[in-house]
Amino acid sequence: MSEDLRDAEAAFLRYEAVRARLPVARFSAAPVFARTLSEVADRWDGFVLDAFGVLNVGETPIPGAVARMAELRARGKKLCVLTNAASYTRAEALRKYRNLGFDFSAEEVVSSRDVAAARIGRLMPGAHWAAIAAEGDGFSDLPGRVGDAVAEPALFDVADGVLFLSSVRWTPVLQARLMEAMARRPIPIVVANPDLVAPREDGFSQEPGLFAHAILDALGGVAHWYGKPFADGFHDACARTGLPPERLAMVGDTLHTDVLGGCAAGMGAVLVADHGLFAGRDVRGYIARSGIVPDAVVATT
DSSP, rough: OOOOOOOOHHHHHHHTGGGGSSSSOOOOOEEEEEEGGGGGGGGGSSEEEBBBBBTTTTEEEEHHHHHHHHHHHTOOOOOOEEOOOTTHHHHHHHHHHHHOOOOOGGGGGEHHHHHHHHTHHHHHOEEEEEEEETTTTTTTTSSSSEETTTTTTTGGGGSSSEEEOOOOOOOOHHHHHHHHHHHHSSEEEEEEEOOEEETTTTEEEEEEEHHHHHHHHHHHOOEEEEEEEHHHHHHHHHHHHSOOOGEEEEEEEIIIIIIIIHHHHHHHEEEEOOOTTTTTTTTTHHHHHOOOOOSSEEEOO
């Protein structure tokens, strides 16, 4: 079974425990510290932006974030959002950001769902997928045959693979059901949201990566990861900006997804400390303990 991660320390320790499954990167010797992203923006020509903890917390925009994006545009900076929120297609994510007041274009948003959808057809052509998804999620954007395995758990016994998009309807009973099915008949898992947790207004939500790692710990098996910190999403985000990775910085609230992934992709990395995973905590200790070192730490976007 998976753990119940309700604070930053527990999430940090779990990320460290699964570190061997994450990319390897090289880091700066030490970060610079600043109040806002504006103060370090001259170091890069563009920014790849996490959403949770950088632009918004849950359904609430971070104060000043909309104005900061406008300022960066005025300074000629390229922008792209790279989100692990795989419940959303790019179009749905775009609508959400516009409703929050952001003016991103369709080409400036990369959803990990879209990253997965572009690749799983080649990974397993014509596959029958047991999808773990949000209520009412449609699957017309996904290749192959896709069924709602939360509504029909028997799909775990017959599908070619599991496609983990959202944990909003996931329960301990369903986790146990999936593990029983995979113990009898191992099949690949595609994880389109590698996050363990995400910051919300009322605490941390438990995300698909948490449950997938628990399955791998218990049973082994094969997992394919799409989204931060893994390479494909960063590749797609770079392509959207038209810039080489070394001229971009990944801006995010977590060390093990945003900073590690950005650095592994050859980007710079900026950690936003006050709104996401490490809100209310001194990030220096977590940087020292993990050895994951951003180029800059800012209090807020």
